[in-house]
Amino acid sequence: MPTAEQALACVRVCQMLSNGYQPIHVFQYNKNTKTVFILTGMSENLEILIFPDGQ
Numbered sequence: 001m002p003t004a005e006q007a008l009a010c011v012r013v014c015q016m017l018s019n020g021y022q023p024i025h026v027f028q029y030n031k032n033t034k035t036v037f038i039l040t041g042m043s044e045n046l047e048i049l050i051f052p053d054g055q
Contacts, residue, residue, distance in 0.1 A: 002029055002036060009050045010036055022046070
């Protein structure tokens with residue numbers, strides 16, 4: 001499960017993307033690396049990784 005910091009960071013990132021009318025194509029938590037991966041952008045050209053410490 002994501003940490004509380006990761007969850008809050010995800011909400012902030014998704015809110016910023018939504019405010020900019022950017023679609024989110026993939027939202028995935030990786031149990032092995034404990035990171036959240038977000039693939040976004042009109043042409044799927046932006047990749048975001050959120051690490052366990054929320055950065």
